[in-house]
Amino acid sequence: MMMAESDRKILYRLGAIAALLAVFVFRRNLGAELALLGMFGIIDGVPTTPITSAIDWFNLFQDNRLAGLTLLNFFDLVEYALLGLIFLALYDALRQTNRSAMVIATTAGLVGITVYFASNQAFAMLALSERYAAATTDVQRSMYLAAGEALLAINNPESIYQGTGIYISLFLVLFAGLIISVAMLQSDVFSKATAVTGLLANGIGLCYFLTLAFAPAIFWIPHPISAPFRVIWYFLIALRLFKLGNAEVKE
Numbered sequence: 001m002m003m004a005e006s007d008r009k010i011l012y013r014l015g016a017i018a019a020l021l022a023v024f025v026f027r028r029n030l031g032a033e034l035a036l037l038g039m040f041g042i043i044d045g046v047p048t049t050p051i052t053s054a055i056d057w058f059n060l061f062q063d064n065r066l067a068g069l070t071l072l073n074f075f076d077l078v079e080y081a082l083l084g085l086i087f088l089a090l091y092d093a094l095r096q097t098n099r100s101a102m103v104i105a106t107t108a109g110l111v112g113i114t115v116y117f118a119s120n121q122a123f124a125m126l127a128l129s130e131r132y133a134a135a136t137t138d139v140q141r142s143m144y145l146a147a148g149e150a151l152l153a154i155n156n157p158e159s160i161y162q163g164t165g166i167y168i169s170l171f172l173v174l175f176a177g178l179i180i181s182v183a184m185l186q187s188d189v190f191s192k193a194t195a196v197t198g199l200l201a202n203g204i205g206l207c208y209f210l211t212l213a214f215a216p217a218i219f220w221i222p223h224p225i226s227a228p229f230r231v232i233w234y235f236l237i238a239l240r241l242f243k244l245g246n247a248e249v250k251e
Contacts, residue, residue, distance in 0.1 A: 008092060012245035015089025018082040019238035023231050047071070052156065054128070054148025061129035068129075073157055074122035080113045083173065086234075087113075089241055090180055097187035105179035112172025119165030121151050160216060171209060177202035181233075189244075194236040201229035 046067050051057055061068040069075075087109040091102050125148060132144040155163030181198030184190040204226035212219045 009245045011089050011092060012241045015086050016238040016241035016245060018085035018089075019234040019241065022079055022082045022086070023234045023238070050159070052152075052159070054125075054145050054152060057125055057148060057152075058129040058132045058145075061126055062133055065126070069122050069126065071157065072122035072125055073120060077117060077120055077122070080116050080169075080173070084110060084113050086237065087176065087180075090237070093189050093241070093244060094180065094183045094187055097189065098183045101179050101183050105176040105183070108172045108179070109176030112169040112176065115165050115172070116169035119155060119163055119169060121155055124151055160219060161212075167209070171206070174202045174205045177233075178206065190240055191236070194233065194240065197229050197233045197236060201226050201233045204229065 046064070047056075047060065051060065051071070057068065057072075060071070087106050091106040095102050128144050128148050128151070132141055132148075135141045135144060152159075155166055177198060181195050181202060184195035184198060185192065204222050206222075207226075208219065208222040211222060
């Protein structure tokens with residue numbers, strides 16, 4: 001069933017707004033930025049060393065809940081939700097160029113987003129922290145600590161190697177972005193600059209998995225290199241989607 005022109009314009013505008021929010025407000029890996037600010041003493045109350053135990057996370061939540069949520073990548077949930085809107089808007093904008101590629105990209109992206117929502121532990125750790133603080137016996141506290149350690153065994157954002165779900169979601173989202181960038185390159189809807197920027201952002205981002213597997217000492221390098229390209233990519237996408245949302249769109 002074809003989408004009505006008015007609905008399509010709304011989708012484009014929502015996608016554009018989501019892209020701008022993803023650039024300027026809910027950027028991915030805000031926890032890393034917060035940790036860096038804490039390391040330089042710009043923000044107080046932020047741990048300057050990796051948090052490796054459940055009791056340390058519980059104490060952080062009691063001292064600074066916002067810092068705890070940020071370091072456990074709560075705001076990445078918002079960024080991924082915004083990314084879902086971007087994927088849907090891009091699918092509609094590029095489906096006439098390469099429908100099969102866009103179906104694959106959008107499906108991979110949405111599955112990756114779903115997996116991330118299921119894998120993020122921010123709220124689970126916060127809940128355990130609250131229960132630990134309210135516990136009245138050593139048995140209860142030990143139980144909540146054990147549950148916290150079990151969560152960290154699955155995924156600890158402060159560790160080099162994180163949970164399987166985190167890796168799967170990141171790979172699928174970057175893979176989707178790479179396919180979308182190729183579709184952009186084939187179309188006249190988005191500029192070549194937008195397409196090339198997307199190829200760089202997502203291609204370099206995927207190099208994270210190569211460094212993690214074969215050169216873990218430098219696993220962190222692809223993210224900061226790809227980040228500027230991703231910011232520019234989202235911004236260019238937002239500008240184009242706003243234009244599409246305000247233009248006459250043929251059915």
